[in-house]
Amino acid sequence: MAKFTAKPDELAKIDFRPPRTGWMDTPVEIKEHMFCHAAKPKELETVGFPNAHEWRPNDEDWKLPENWERTILEGMKDLLGKYRSFRLFMDICVRCGACADKCHFYIGTGDPKNMPVLRAELMRSVYRGNFTLAGKILRKIAGARDLTVNVLKEWWYYFYQCTECRRCSVFCPYGIDQAEITMMGRELTNLLGLNIGWIAGPVAACYMKGNHLGLEPHTITSSMEFFVDDIETITGIRVNPTFNRKGAEILFVTPSGDLFANPGTYTAMGYLMLFHELGLDYTWSTYASEGGNFGFFTTNEMAKRLNSKIYAEAKRLGVKWILGGECGHMWRIIHQYMDTWNGPADFLEAPVSPITGTRFDNAKATRMVHIAEFTADLIRHGKLKLDPSRNDHLKVTFHDSCNTSRGMGLLEEPRYIIKNACNHFYEMPEDTIREKTFCCGSGTGLNASENMELRLRGGFPRANAVKHVNEHHGVNMLANVCAIDRAALTTSMDYWVPGVSVCGVHELVGNVLVMKGEKERTQDLRLEPLPGKEGNE
Amino acid sequence: MGSIFAFFAVIALVLIAFVGVSAGNMQYLFGVVIPYAAMIIFITGFIFRVLKWGSSPVPFCIPTTCGQQKSLPWIKQNKIDNPSTTIGVVVRMALEVLLFRSLFRNLKTQLSEGQRIVYGEAKWLWLAGLAFHWSFLIILVRHLRFFIQKVPVPIQMIEGLDSFLQIGAPLLYITDVVILSAVTYLFLRRVFMPQVRYISLPADYFPLFLILGIAATGVLMRYFFKVNVTGVKELAMGLVSFINPDAKLLEGIGVIFYIHLFLISIFFAYFPFSKLMHMGGVFMSPTRNMVNNSRMKRHINPWNYPVKVHTYDEYEDDFREKMKGAGIPVERE
Numbered sequence: 001m002a003k004f005t006a007k008p009d010e011l012a013k014i015d016f017r018p019p020r021t022g023w024m025d026t027p028v029e030i031k032e033h034m035f036c037h038a039a040k041p042k043e044l045e046t047v048g049f050p051n052a053h054e055w056r057p058n059d060e061d062w063k064l065p066e067n068w069e070r071t072i073l074e075g076m077k078d079l080l081g082k083y084r085s086f087r088l089f090m091d092i093c094v095r096c097g098a099c100a101d102k103c104h105f106y107i108g109t110g111d112p113k114n115m116p117v118l119r120a121e122l123m124r125s126v127y128r129g130n131f132t133l134a135g136k137i138l139r140k141i142a143g144a145r146d147l148t149v150n151v152l153k154e155w156w157y158y159f160y161q162c163t164e165c166r167r168c169s170v171f172c173p174y175g176i177d178q179a180e181i182t183m184m185g186r187e188l189t190n191l192l193g194l195n196i197g198w199i200a201g202p203v204a205a206c207y208m209k210g211n212h213l214g215l216e217p218h219t220i221t222s223s224m225e226f227f228v229d230d231i232e233t234i235t236g237i238r239v240n241p242t243f244n245r246k247g248a249e250i251l252f253v254t255p256s257g258d259l260f261a262n263p264g265t266y267t268a269m270g271y272l273m274l275f276h277e278l279g280l281d282y283t284w285s286t287y288a289s290e291g292g293n294f295g296f297f298t299t300n301e302m303a304k305r306l307n308s309k310i311y312a313e314a315k316r317l318g319v320k321w322i323l324g325g326e327c328g329h330m331w332r333i334i335h336q337y338m339d340t341w342n343g344p345a346d347f348l349e350a351p352v353s354p355i356t357g358t359r360f361d362n363a364k365a366t367r368m369v370h371i372a373e374f375t376a377d378l379i380r381h382g383k384l385k386l387d388p389s390r391n392d393h394l395k396v397t398f399h400d401s402c403n404t405s406r407g408m409g410l411l412e413e414p415r416y417i418i419k420n421a422c423n424h425f426y427e428m429p430e431d432t433i434r435e436k437t438f439c440c441g442s443g444t445g446l447n448a449s450e451n452m453e454l455r456l457r458g459g460f461p462r463a464n465a466v467k468h469v470n471e472h473h474g475v476n477m478l479a480n481v482c483a484i485d486r487a488a489l490t491t492s493m494d495y496w497v498p499g500v501s502v503c504g505v506h507e508l509v510g511n512v513l514v515m516k517g518e519k520e521r522t523q524d525l526r527l528e529p530l531p532g533k534e535g536n537e
Numbered sequence: 538m539g540s541i542f543a544f545f546a547v548i549a550l551v552l553i554a555f556v557g558v559s560a561g562n563m564q565y566l567f568g569v570v571i572p573y574a575a576m577i578i579f580i581t582g583f584i585f586r587v588l589k590w591g592s593s594p595v596p597f598c599i600p601t602t603c604g605q606q607k608s609l610p611w612i613k614q615n616k617i618d619n620p621s622t623t624i625g626v627v628v629r630m631a632l633e634v635l636l637f638r639s640l641f642r643n644l645k646t647q648l649s650e651g652q653r654i655v656y657g658e659a660k661w662l663w664l665a666g667l668a669f670h671w672s673f674l675i676i677l678v679r680h681l682r683f684f685i686q687k688v689p690v691p692i693q694m695i696e697g698l699d700s701f702l703q704i705g706a707p708l709l710y711i712t713d714v715v716i717l718s719a720v721t722y723l724f725l726r727r728v729f730m731p732q733v734r735y736i737s738l739p740a741d742y743f744p745l746f747l748i749l750g751i752a753a754t755g756v757l758m759r760y761f762f763k764v765n766v767t768g769v770k771e772l773a774m775g776l777v778s779f780i781n782p783d784a785k786l787l788e789g790i791g792v793i794f795y796i797h798l799f800l801i802s803i804f805f806a807y808f809p810f811s812k813l814m815h816m817g818g819v820f821m822s823p824t825r826n827m828v829n830n831s832r833m834k835r836h837i838n839p840w841n842y843p844v845k846v847h848t849y850d851e852y853e854d855d856f857r858e859k860m861k862g863a864g865i866p867v868e869r870e
Contacts, residue, residue: 012652018735022538048845082840084593085823091586092818095741096662097733098639101646107654117736134810141542143738166824169601173633173640173666174815175824177601207847208855217856218863243865286865287852301844308846316849336598339835362608362621366832373608380611407599409606409619409829416612431644431656435603435618461646464654 004033004452008496011456014110023118024125024145028154030058033453035157036446039200044193046204047302051193057156062149068192069147073130075191076184080131085180090127092174093120099168099178104439105161108457116168116178119158123181126151156194159185161454163443164297164329165402170435182444187299195298199445202294206306211256211290217243220286223259227269230527236519239276241284244317248283249354251314254325254371255292255483258504264486266525267326267504270513274375274506277515278355278383282323288313291330292483296337297445304341307333310368311342321351322368326504328401328482329443331370335408339366356381370404372413372481375509379420385514388423390521393531394477395424396508397469399462399489400437401482411435414481414505421508426473432465442488455488456495463496470497478502540728543742547750547800554799555792564787567795568772575802582809587817596838598831601824621830630826634819637667662726669719672712673748675699676755679710683773713759716752720745744813747804754797764791 019026035057044052051065065071080087100115101107112118121143128135128144135144145151164179189195205214215223224241232238242248254271258264275282288309295302314322324334339345348367351360358377360369378384398418404410411434419425432438441458448455469475478489478500486502493500510525522533557563604615620626632638645659679696682688700708724745727737758764768790775782808814820826853860853867860867 009652012648014648016648016732018731023735081593082596084590084595084821085599087593088590088818088821088823091590092812092815092822094812094815095733095736095738096640096666097730097736098643098662100732100736102644107646107648112732112735115732115736121736132810141739143740166601169824170603171639171642171644173637174819175601175633175639175822177599177824180599180824208852210852216859217865218859221863221865243863244860245866286856286860287849305844305846308844309849312846312849334832336831339831340597340838340841343835358609360608361833362606363832365835368832376612377609380609406601406603409602409604409615410608411605412612413608429656436642436644461654464652468653 002032006453011453012460014108016110018112023112023121024140027150028113028157030153030157031453032058034451035160035454036196036198036448036451039193039195039197041193043197043200043204044195047207047305049190049193049195049200049298049302051191053193055194062153062194064149064152064192068152071191072147072152072188075188076127077131079184079187080127083180083184085177086184089120089176089181090124090131093117093124093176095121096173098171098173099176102167102171103178104163104165104167104441104461105454105458108441108460109454113154113158114161116162116172116176119162120176120178120181122151122154122158123185152189152192155185156189159189160196160446161458163402163439163441163446163458165439165443166406167402167436167438170406183300186297190298196445196448198448199294199297202445203298203302203306206290206294210285210287210309211259212292212294213256213260215256215259215289217286220259220284220289223265224268224272224284227265227272230525231269231273233527234521234523234525235273235515237273237276237515237517239272241272241275242282243284243286245283246317248281248317249320250280250282251288251310251317251319251322252282252284252325253288253291253310253322255327255330256290257292257483257487258325259289261487263490263501263503263507263526264483266507266510267486269525270504270506270508270510271325271371273510273513273515274384277513278378280354283317283319285313285317291324291327291334293330293333294445296329296333303333303337307338308342310334310338311345314345315347320349321363322348323351323371323374324368325371326481326483326506328403328484330403330483331401331410332403332407334366334368338368353377355383370410370413372410372417372505375506376413376416379417384509386420386509386512387514388421388512390512390524390530390533391422391508392424394422394508395426395473395475396422396477396479397426397428397466397475398433398505399428399440399466399478399480399485400433401480401485402437402439402443404481405435405437410481414479417505418479418508421505421512424473426469426475428465428469432461438462438465440482440485440488441492443484447484447488452491456492459488459492460496462489463492466493466500467497470500476500479505479508481505539737539739540724540742542739543746546739546743547746550747550800550803551750551754551796554796558792558795562788564790564795565784567799568787568790569776569782571802572776572798575806579805579808582806583814583817586809586814587821590818590821594839595823595827596840598827598829598836599823600827600829602829606829619829621828621833623828626826626828630820633825637663637670639825640666661722665719665722665726668715669723672716672719675712676710676716676752679712683770684777686774709760713752713756717749717756720749720752724749740811744804744807744811747800747807751797751800751804754793754800758791758793758797762791762793764794765789769794
């Protein structure tokens with residue numbers, strides 16, 4: 001595959017004119033840099049997925065199993081019976097088009113099949129042709145079509161060009177959520193072994209080793225050792241995290257990405273410093289070392305299988321409740337799925353902050369609290385000594401993650417923390433934040449490198465809004481509460497808005513947290529000199 | 538192409554009724570048999586579709602949250618767009634159904650010259666949608682005067698309000714003008730906005746033309762080709778009280794009435810098989826009608842089943858030596 005070299009100026013020239021031929025008569029063209037490599041059969045076999053086989057998306061022959069049409073249609077029937085959302089969303093769309101220009105992939109590509117309505121029609125047309133009377137009789141007049149290899153390829157291509165961000169569902173008059181339809185599309189493609197490597201790899205790793213990156217227990221402790229050393233260099237204080245410790249009050253679970261790659265690692269350092277300063281009785285787990293869940297991007301069952309480790313580990317260790325780190329889809333799952341899948345968590349207690357005594361009634365059943373809720377409560381009660389001037393060289397804006405905003409509603413907690421940790425905070429334009437926030441462009445397991453054009457195009461609307469505050473207010477730091485954001489937005493900023501860095505909210509907290517007995521800080525968590533403090537040493 | 542097909546389909550329906558009544562003298566078919574059949578199809582079809590949706594469970598609590606969650610007591614929750622109580626959901630649904638709240642959020646996203654994405658107001662779809670649906674409802678309610686011997690006061694009041702811009706006699710109903718303009722706008726945007734045209738199916742144009750046909754024949758009948766209104770009322774009263782009308786009564790009503798009634802019959806019979814079912818569906822949409830309390834109260838999935846997991850014991854077996862080497866406690870040495 002040729003390297004992706006297009007310049008931002010070229011990529012931002014987007015043609016929104018639809019093709020001359022109708023969408024049913026425009027066959028899918030699988031374009032380089034817009035799709036991910038196929039999953040390796042071994043990875044699918046690790047978790048027992050059916051029909052694992054070698055294939056390549058841009059090959060003519062996908063080596064589909066025999067009777068694949070029947071597999072798909074029976075799968076559809078099964079899902080229609082299991083999910084009211086799916087059945088309803090197949091039936092009630094009026095194609096008003098309100099969702100069309102709300103999708104980051106449509107805005108970034110101009111490809112009409114990236115309009116949520118049309119992405120859904122790709123599946124609705126097959127639904128009508130096989131499951132409705134009008135579709136069976138009137139065929140194309142009723143918007144029905146047959147399931148062919150080309151239709152399947154179109155499904156695959158476009159259901160892996162949707163990050164399940166739910167922005168379309170905010171604007172839909174019936175709340176039709178393309179994320180639900182994409183999930184069904186991915187369930188169905190998985191019946192045929194048509195997964196992508198960037199999802200199947202992390203899923204297999206997470207299943208066997210406890211986290212997406214496949215970090216083995218001793219690797220987790222040794223990467224943590226690096227953080228501990230760096231924290232000591234910066235503050236003079238040696239923090240002492242524990243692992244798989246029975247009897248701890250709190251189990252802490254965060255996405256493994258933060259243990260491995262910059263800038264997420266600085267967020268992890270922020271957690272370590274905060275917990276140390278509070279004297280929190282908490283433990284990390286190497287078995288449940290993943291808050292994220294790439295299983296969610298394959299099948300509901302796989303997601304449940306991976307998620308089960310969190311409660312299982314909390315039970316084994318005998319903790320009272322669970323605290324969760326900064327992550328987007330992790331929180332959609334914990335908030336809307338975990339208790340239903342793997343609850344009830346009756347072996348835990350309703351969470352109470354040991355520092356402030358606040359009862360987190362909003363998490364009284366799931367018994368898992370978001371770290372932004374936890375920290376905002378600490379700040380509100382004056383339990384943290386913060387010196388926001390240490391972040392004075394930063395002009396910060398905040399990117400709401402799709403999942404925490406539209407699948408939870410965590411909007412003010414991180415903002416409250418940032419405003420207490422930074423003196424310079426600027427919001428991006430109103431139509432690009434909170435429930436109207438844009439995806440980073442790389443969610444749902446699409447943050448590979450071979451699909452770079454897709455990711456950058458999908459990230460264009462977000463980057464454009466950052467560029468606005470960069471130009472108007474000199475914003476140079478994009479804060480967020482999501483591990484995929486931290487990885488993906490870094491790439492997106494380097495491409496679209498060079499000079500803007502990306503950080504987690506708790507990196508900002510770690511920077512400004514005045515710890516008992518710390519030495520005069522001259523470096524931030526990135527071991528870069530703190531402006532204005534260099535001369536003090 | 539979809540629009541042309543749908544247009545001629547409606548024209549054909551008009552001709553069928555016209556020829557059937559004026560040349561074929563089939564007043565009984567068009568005035569009695571078809572309306573009854575249509576109502577039976579509508580009612581059973583509608584119920585069937587709703588039950589079909591209802592037969593699929595809602596396995597997960599998946600509201601689309603459009604505002605601040607309920608979390609810490611000092612953080613102001615958006616109780617409507619992110620409801621944590623049933624009352625919040627009722628208000629959210631009421632705003633959705635009565636005022637099209639989500640459509641009101643609509644924005645126009647455009648790429649301007651300097652590669653800047655700009656977001657503009659886009660309220661016309663909301664306005665036209667709201668105008669159309671509300672006039673349709675008011676017109677439907679007004680028509681109850683044909684089915685009730687003594688017109689009830691509320692209906693008289695609606696008629697009075699609807700016609701307060703009196704222009705000559707008979708009274709001009711505002712809703713007649715509004716529905717015709719709104720539907721025309723909804724049609725024109727499908728034709729002239731390239732994206733909307735691209736996604737439009739014949740099934741999107743057909744109801745528009747059908748409704749235009751119904752409204753147009755209604756207006757023609759009221760203001761231009763007068764029909765025997767007393768006869769119409771007698772027929773309508775007979776239909777709702779299951780009294781078979783005599784041939785003389787049926788013949789005494791003008792053909793335009795039968796065209797109007799036939800299009801309405803088609804509309805109702807078509808309803809359960811079409812996207813018009815969004816009327817029932819909007820109430821059942823899980824992203825809108827659920828309480829966002831899934832961390833406070835466990836949501837039950839009726840088909841939740843045990844799954845194969847990789848247990849801690851299996852994990853420890855895989856990594857015991859490495860764990861011990863790293864000083865991580867293990868269950869079995």
